[in-house]
Amino acid sequence: MKKSNRYTRRQLLTAVAGLAAAGATTDRGSAQAARPPALRSETAQFVEFRRGAELPPVRLQRIDGSFVDLSTFRGKSVLVNFWATWCAPCRRELPLLERLRRTIDSSLLEIVPVSIDRTPSADVSAFLKRLDIRTLRTYHDPQGHIARGANEGVDAPFILYGMPVSYIIDRQGRVAGYVTGELDWTSSDALALLAHYRQT
DSSP, rough: OOOOOHHHHHHHHHHHHHHHHHHHHHHHHHHHHOOOOOOOOOBOOOEEEEEEEEOOOOEEBTSSSSSSGGGTTTTTTEEEEEEEEEHHHHHHHHHEEEEEEEEHHHTTTEEEEOOOOOOOHHHHHHHHHTOOOSOOOOOOOOOSSSSSESSSOOOSEEEEEESSEEEOOOOOBBBBEESSOOOOTSSHHHHHHHHHHHOO
């Protein structure tokens, strides 16, 4: 006897529900794939800005006194790390950033360590030499033009939520998020987060 090609109402509803569920799963999967991997320090985790704002013009001062615009690095992801000589976690983190600089292609990621010390640049430079920091191009913001404390009430492109604090800027020049506290930037979790922003 020839089988009927007609489906019962229950079978149709079950099939439609299954397709809807599959679509929802796919959408959730795509959304999750677009989210950055988790990254945690001992005290905090990476905070993603869902709608990262494009940075205003930011002029960075190098330790040697020369200047460079942050927009120069547009087209690659940027890790901006604020630190100070008086900050013990910063002293432990800087050599890890140095190691990262030596292992990652600078055409893919720019590392921008910025000292917020109020001391002369020569003192900061001497401090870096004692730590054997030789490949990182370091910057200095003694007047707080680039970064200010959260409660200082002064406009600056970056907020110092803690020390150290690191911001990630995506390839379009938008601030993607930040994390406070000392991190091993050569760890698998940190490298996964940096890779995420190199690809988006």
